[in-house]
Amino acid sequence: MKSQPIGFLDSGIGGLTVVKEALRQLPNESIVYLGDQARLPYGPRPASEVAHFVQQITGFLLAQNVKAIVIACNTATAAALPILQAKLSIPVVGVIDSGSQSAVAMSQAQQIGVIATAGTISSHAYHRAITKLSPQATISGLACPEFVTIVENNQAETPETAKTVAEKLSYFKPGQIDTLILGCTHFPLLQPAIEAAVGPNVQLVDSGVETVTKIKQLLTDQKLLAPSNHVASHAFYTTGATAPFDEIAANWLQLPGLTAKHIAVDGLVAYGDLEEGEPTDEA
Known part of the structure; x- marks a missing residue:
């Protein structure tokens, strides 16, 4: 069990920021x-x-x-984390709680901004998570679906992108705001442009860092960490074009x-919805 892989999922390549x-x-x-690039973007879709x-x-x-699952996508976390945690017996983590905890800890004035997909913003998942941690926080959300594209x-890294981000x-x-949550795992790839746009007085929160810290702690607590002499191997799949x-x-x-x-969407659809009590540690 210890040597089994950790599974990561995203709507595209954004989750690679968490993998890094x-x-x-x-x-x-x-x-x-x-990365489910064939069905990207998730943001405008119904939860x-x-x-x-x-x-x-x-x-x-x-x-x-896999011995654990990381939902490395904010929209997917908002829509499906409670479902997966209820149905699976292996550790499952998302990115929203981790990002919220980091933002509340970092923000001096508790004036927190969130940029994300339309789906994540409309779910109010960050608002709920931040308010639970800091009821006095002021939260400003902005949907930025074009950043994913x-x-x-x-x-x-193009000049046109820097202009688009700034506008x-x-x-x-x-x-x-004094703190800005990058509420989509695609957005750390735009960090230089975002930093330039918001200025030096706004701290950026990459929820991926805290998410990995969280899954590391869960694996440690459950004695599921791979041994120090284990030689890691990695496999990457996409429903889109591989090049x-x-x-x-x-x-x-x-x-x-x-x-x-490449894995065809039909190959995923065949798995259907999870049954109650699916995979156990014996998997």
């Missing part, structure tokens, strides 16, 4: 990652549809004998020989 942190904090752990997609991907990951099209984030007036995925993933993760495999 996992490679740093958990170098002995094997990883199976699936119930996203929940079905997440359960299908989870079925695939369970077939790879920019990242998926590998245009994160979009001008929504936040000077002094309105663009490989280009972005290789550049971001710096893993030699990274080659993603």
Whole structure:
């Protein structure tokens, strides 16, 4: 069980920002990652549809004998984390609670901004999580679906992108926020442009860092960490085209020989929704 991989899922390549942190904090752990690029974006879709997609991907990951699952997507976390936690006996974590905890701890004035997909913003998941931790916090949310498209099209570093980001984030007036949650795992790939847009007085929160810290603690508590002499192996899958995925993933993760495999959407749909009490530690 200890040597089994950790499963990561996202609507596209954004979750690779969480994987990068996992490679740093958990170098002995094997990883199976699936990006559902064929059905991207998740943000505008109904939460119930996203929940079905997440359960299908989870079925695939369970077939790879994962010992834990990280929902490395804010929209998917909002739509499906409680479902997966109720149905699975292995550890399952999402990114919203972790990001909220970091923001509350970092913010001096408890003036917190959130940028995310339309689905995450409309779910009010961050608002609920932050308010639970800090009832006095002022929360300002902004949907930035175009940022996902920019990242998926590998245009994160262009001058046009810097201009687009600056114009979009001008929504936040000077002094309105002192902390900004990157509420989509695609957004850390735009961090230089976001930092330039909001200025040095606003701290950025990448929820992926705290999410990996959380899964590391869960694996430690349950004695599921891979042994220190375990040689990690990684597998990457996408429902989209593999060449663009490989280009972005290789550049971001710096893993030699990274080659993603294609899996058809029909292959995921076949897994259907999870049954109650699915995979156990015997998997």
